[in-house]
Amino acid sequence: MSRVSTSLxxxxxxxxxxxxxxxxxxxxxxxxxSRIDPxxxxxxSGRWNDTDSRLVANALIEQSLMAPWARIYAETHGGERxxxxxxxxxxRTMEHIPVGTFIRDLxxxxxxxxxxxxxASADERQGVRAEREDQQEHARADTRARLxxxxxxxYMLQGELQAIEDQxxxxxxxxxxxDATLVDLETNEKVWVGQHKIKKYIERSRLGx
Amino acid sequence: xxxxxxxxxxxxxxxxxxxRIHEEPIxxxxxxxxxxxxxxxxxxxxxxxxxxxxxxxxxxxAAEALESCTPEICRAxxxxxxxxxxxxxxxxxxxxxxxxxxxxxxxxxxxxxVPRSLSHAPRDGMGEVAMVQLRDDRVASYSYREAQGIRLVxxxxxxxxxxxxxxxxxxxxxxxxxxxARGDLDAALDRYDRASVLRADPIIDYRIATILDKQLRxxxxxxxxxxxxxxxELERIEAVGDAYAKLADAIxxxxxxxIVLEQHSH
Numbered sequence: 001m002s003r004v005s006t007s008l009x010x011x012x013x014x015x016x017x018x019x020x021x022x023x024x025x026x027x028x029x030x031x032x033x034s035r036i037d038p039x040x041x042x043x044x045s046g047r048w049n050d051t052d053s054r055l056v057a058n059a060l061i062e063q064s065l066m067a068p069w070a071r072i073y074a075e076t077h078g079g080e081r082x083x084x085x086x087x088x089x090x091x092r093t094m095e096h097i098p099v100g101t102f103i104r105d106l107x108x109x110x111x112x113x114x115x116x117x118x119x120a121s122a123d124e125r126q127g128v129r130a131e132r133e134d135q136q137e138h139a140r141a142d143t144r145a146r147l148x149x150x151x152x153x154x155y156m157l158q159g160e161l162q163a164i165e166d167q168x169x170x171x172x173x174x175x176x177x178x179d180a181t182l183v184d185l186e187t188n189e190k191v192w193v194g195q196h197k198i199k200k201y202i203e204r205s206r207l208g209x
Numbered sequence: 210x211x212x213x214x215x216x217x218x219x220x221x222x223x224x225x226x227x228x229r230i231h232e233e234p235i236x237x238x239x240x241x242x243x244x245x246x247x248x249x250x251x252x253x254x255x256x257x258x259x260x261x262x263x264x265x266x267x268x269x270x271a272a273e274a275l276e277s278c279t280p281e282i283c284r285a286x287x288x289x290x291x292x293x294x295x296x297x298x299x300x301x302x303x304x305x306x307x308x309x310x311x312x313x314x315x316x317x318x319x320x321x322x323v324p325r326s327l328s329h330a331p332r333d334g335m336g337e338v339a340m341v342q343l344r345d346d347r348v349a350s351y352s353y354r355e356a357q358g359i360r361l362v363x364x365x366x367x368x369x370x371x372x373x374x375x376x377x378x379x380x381x382x383x384x385x386x387x388x389x390a391r392g393d394l395d396a397a398l399d400r401y402d403r404a405s406v407l408r409a410d411p412i413i414d415y416r417i418a419t420i421l422d423k424q425l426r427x428x429x430x431x432x433x434x435x436x437x438x439x440x441x442e443l444e445r446i447e448a449v450g451d452a453y454a455k456l457a458d459a460i461x462x463x464x465x466x467x468i469v470l471e472q473h474s475h
Contacts (some may be wrong), residue, residue, distance in 0.1 A: 041238055061248060067362070072329060078305045079264045079267055
C-alpha cells in the first residue's frame with residue numbers, strides 16, 4: 001500500500017516539475033516594449049492607423065502646396081501670402097478616426113512652407129482672446145498685445161472622411177476617401193480640392209484566434 | 210452516375226465561392242512612409258524667392274508713386290485708397306499690387322485697368338476694385354464691386370462717405386424696384402428700409418408707404434405717407450429743387466390715401 005502511495009507521489013512530483021518547466025518561459029516573457037521608427041508601416045488590425053494618417057497628410061500636403069492657389073493669391077496681392085483657417089473635418093465613417101493628426105501635419109506644412117499663413121481656429125482663438133483680454137488689465141502698457149489686430153483668414157480648409165467596407169468570410173476590403181477643400185470665405189469659391197484614397201485588403205488567417 | 214453528380218456539385222460550389230483578390234500590395238508591414246519635408250522645403254525655397262521679388266517690386270512701385278505725387282494723392286496712396294487724378298503706378302501703390310494683378314489695355318490716350326483674376330481682385334481701403342479708367346495717364350473714374358452691384362466714382366464727391374452712401378442707396382432702391390416687379394413685397398420693403406437709412410429721400414418713404422398700403426398695413430402706411438408729405442414740405446420750405454413738380458402724382462396719391470386711411474382708422 002505504501003509502495004503504491006510512494007509511486008503516486010513521485011508521479012505527481014514529476015508532473016509538477018514538467019508543468020513548472022513548461023510555464024517558466026511564459027512567466028518570464030511578460031510585456032515587450034520597443035521604440036520603432038514612426039515612419040514604419042505597422043498594420044495590426046486593419047483598421048485606420050498612423051500609417052493611413054501619414055499617407056493622407058503627405059498626399060494633401062503635396063497636392064495643396066503644388067497647386068497654384070497660393071501663388072496666384074500672392075501674385076495678385078503684391079506678394080502677400082494668403083491666410084488660411086482650419087475649419088471642420090467630418091468623420092463620416094463608423095470608425096473612431098482622430099482626424100486631428102493629419103490636419104496638424106497639414107497645418108505644420110503650410111506654416112513651414114512660408115507660402116501660406118495659418119490663423120488659429122475657432123477653438124484655439126478662445127484661449128488666446130481670454131489671455132489678451134487679461135493682458136489689457138494686468139500687463140504693462142508697453143507689453144500688452146493690442147486688441148483688434150487679428151489677421152482675418154481669406155480661405156477655410158474643410159474636409160471629410162468616408163469609408164466603404166466589403167466583407168466576405170475571412171476577407172475584408174476597406175476603402176477610405178479623404179476630401180479636403182479650400183473655400184474662399186468671401187465668395188464661397190472652392191480654390192483647391194484635394195483628395196486621397198486608401199484601399200486595404202485584410203485577410204484573417206484560418207488558425208487565427 | 211454518382212461520380213458525375215459529385216463533379217457537377219463541386220463545380221457549382223467552386224462557381225459560388227467568392228473570387229480571390231490577386232492584387233500586389235503597395236505598402237506592407239515594415240515598409241517606410243516618406244516624410245513630406247522634402248516637398249515642404251522645396252516650396253519654402255521657391256516661396257521665399259518669389260516673395261522677396263514681389264516685395265521688392267512693390268516697394269519699387271511705392272517709391273515711384275510717391276516720387277511725384279501731389280500732397281492729396283500722396284496721402285491717399287499712404288492710406289491705401291484710390292483717388293481721381295492718380296497715375297497707373299499710383300493706382301498700384303494705393304492697392305498694394307504689382308502689374309501681375311492687373312490686365313491693362315491701352316487705346317490712344319485711354320487706358321483701362323481691370324483685375325487679372327476676378328476671384329483675386331485688387332482692393333483699396335474702400336473695397337474691391339472692379340475697374341480703373343485713365344485718360345491721359347490720370348485716373349478719370351474707377352469702380353468698386355459692392356454687394357448690390359458696381360459703384361462708380363467719377364467725381365470727387367462720389368468718393369466721400371456721403372457719396373458712397375448715396376450710391377449704395379441707389380443700388381438698394383434699384384434692387385427694391387426689381388423685387389416689387391417680381392412681386393416680393395417683403396424683400397422690397399427691406400431694401401427700401403435700408404436705403405432710407407443711407408439717404409433721406411422722400412421718394413423712398415413714398416415707396417415704403419405704397420408697399421405697406423398694398424400689404425394691408427394701414428397704420429404704418431399712414432405714418433409713412435405723412436412722413437413723405439412732411440419731408441416734401443420741408444424740401445419746399447428749403448426750396449431745394451422742384452420736388453413738388455416732379456412728384457405731383459405721388460403727392461396727390463399720398464394725400465388721397467391719407468384721407469382714406471384716416472377715415473378707416475376713425
